[in-house]
Amino acid sequence: MGFRNCDDDVVDRPSVTTIHDVAREAHVGESTVSRVLRGQGAVSEKARDRVLSAVRKLGYVPNRIAGTLASSGSRLVALVIPSITNIVFSDVLAAAAPTLTALGQQAVFAVTDYDLDAEERLIESMLAWRPSGIIVAGVEHTPRSIAMLRGSGVRIAEILDAESSGIDIVVGFSNTAAGRESARFLLSRGKRRIGYVGHDLTRDLRAGKRHKGFCQALADGDQRVVDAEIVPALSSIELGRDSLARLLERTPDLDAVYFANDDLAIGGLFHCMANGIAVPDRLALMGYNGLDVGRLAPRPLSTVRTPRRRIGELAATLVCSQQPSQVCDVGFELIEGATV
Amino acid sequence: MGFRNCDDDVVDRPSVTTIHDVAREAHVGESTVSRVLRGQGAVSEKARDRVLSAVRKLGYVPNRIAGTLASSGSRLVALVIPSITNIVFSDVLAAAAPTLTALGQQAVFAVTDYDLDAEERLIESMLAWRPSGIIVAGVEHTPRSIAMLRGSGVRIAEILDAESSGIDIVVGFSNTAAGRESARFLLSRGKRRIGYVGHDLTRDLRAGKRHKGFCQALADGDQRVVDAEIVPALSSIELGRDSLARLLERTPDLDAVYFANDDLAIGGLFHCMANGIAVPDRLALMGYNGLDVGRLAPRPLSTVRTPRRRIGELAATLVCSQQPSQVCDVGFELIEGATV
DNA sequence: CTGAAAGCGCTAACAA
DNA sequence: TTGTTAGCGCTTTCAG
Secondary structure, eight states: OOOTTTOTTOSOOOOOOOHHHHHHHHTSOHHHHHHHHHTOSOOOHHHHHHHHHHHHHHTOOOOHHHHHHHHSOOOEEEEEESOSSSHHHHHHHHHHHHHHHHTTOEEEEEEOTTOHHHHHHHHHHHHTTOOSEEEEESSOOOHHHHHHHHHHOSEEEEESOOSSOOSSEEEEOOHHHHHHHHHHHHHHTTOOSEEEEESOTTTSHHHHHHHHHHHHHHHHTTOOEEEEEEOSSOOOHHHHHHHHHHHHHHOTTOOEEEESSHHHHHHHHHHHHHTTOOTTTTOEEEOSBOOHHHHHSSSOOBEEEOOHHHHHHHHHHHHTSOOOOEEEEOOOEEEOOSOO | OOOTTTOTTOSOOOOOOOHHHHHHHHTSOHHHHHHHHHTOSOOOHHHHHHHHHHHHHHTOOOOHHHHHHHHSOOOEEEEEESOSSSHHHHHHHHHHHHHHHHTTOEEEEEEOTTOHHHHHHHHHHHHTTOOSEEEEESSOOOHHHHHHHHHHOSEEEEESOOSSOOSSEEEEOOHHHHHHHHHHHHHHTTOOSEEEEEOOTTTSHHHHHHHHHHHHHHHHTTOOEEEEEEOSSOOOHHHHHHHHHHHHHHOTTOOEEEESSHHHHHHHHHHHHHTTOOTTTTOEEEOSBOOHHHHHSSSOOBEEEOOHHHHHHHHHHHHTSOOOOEEEEOOOEEEOOSOO
């Protein structure tokens, strides 16, 4: 039980400074303090000064928890993403965070590890903070996730995938189309013995869509993936290097390999460089993401560049706006590079 | 003004479901609902079932804002870091986040962009959420930051630097020592014409300390940095590549270059590979961080590996613990690699 | 085992 | 321009 409001002069009260203490120190009412601190409502010069110096003197830091409860507006935007080490998501975060800050919001995030059930739990726990918006990766979610999101009344942005309409705002591009373009590019360069290196497609749904688009486009050209090395692990440079080694051991006559992303492709490129495999003459390599490391490699990686920062910015902006629900396809760009 | 507690049967009340609604639906008191939801206090099987099905039926999501205000325990841990795209920090985050989740805490973060004044503002805004702990990069902060942190009463962990004692918990290693070891390693391999490539040392304070340690150790061996290329920009592969190019143009007879970090060093390595500069015979390269991309490059990068994930885990654990204030030096490891 | 009631610290009418 | 007051939705005594 708190004695605060019963007796202001109780001696043993080691609690944190509140607006009440500031008001007493400044000899004004609590609401005046509140007005000064929020810069709203008319307050006399005098009162303002007294409040400000009381704040400084007491080292008062407003309690946003209480403020939010009273005003119902948390100024918190939640980001629910599959991974944080994957540069795709850290780029999105890196762009979204300052945008949100500029809009007076604070970013909170949670990592699902590519698990839709974990995502469901995290969405629920984020919603418990009554955020003003939620940004979540992809458009695939559990039915309960969708129901919670729909029922929450907060703005939702689904990002990095824009093939279908979503719950509210969708910002991304077509992964299927990205896969398709990559296949067409390889075919246009005369590649016919094409392999694939990927990680867990049932978890990384967007990589799965690229794979699908890739296979479709090959089929349209009367071709197919000759051999594939798919390891259900987190994608990494190491995985790409080892996977390509295994793939080539099994099927040495491939003339091109499509990787699920640039991390894997860079690993593949390193394998080739370390083993004297001529790229692209003997073997062509194609990645996806358009990472710096690929662009700047001694032999620039052929890949598809995605506007990740733009997506982060746009999602952050829209989620804080009054814009109608919409799907924003920001597209992607095929980078020819020098490995195909 | 809310009518909720005046009249439960008002028609036009489109507000979110509260514990009050659940209590009514389940025909129990609000406190019973609270007990069931928090799994605390004795509740009869019957009441529990009724509450649970009411929760499900109404799609109730508890309001943590209110819960926190009432119980004074936000279960929020704030992370204040300089950058999110820098793998060092995303690794720390990636390790800290699940550790915090396991401890029943939620991670919130803010990015300072290596600016101590921005850090001060962000610390204040984080403190306003009354987190149970704060994890912040480095031990250098503005006086006001330190005062706020000290006065907040929450646990503080300062990470990635363990040369001095800090406010509360410190988890890291000596950057000066890391720089020193790197210099000794180059000297031990007979390098004498040593150059340096770095980014903004006044902002990246830890890079500055490594540079200092490096120079000291060279001086101890009667050597010095022959030429340096320091560009006050964000470190990147591109910057490393371009900087090395400029450095070599100016001082072609260098036999080794120390880079402020692996991103820069990888850029340097790419420059050498693309321009036929023999590494390490003609030019030795030394980085810092121990990134995957360096370890897996065709020629593994010589570098210093730092236990970033361990730091993230440890800081998260300690900040949630009752352990006494302490400095944890988790050390680092020199990786010989093949570029020196 | 259960419910009523008193706050948590702040904001937002409203009255002065 | 200012202070008073009634909540925001939940937790936590305290009686029953």
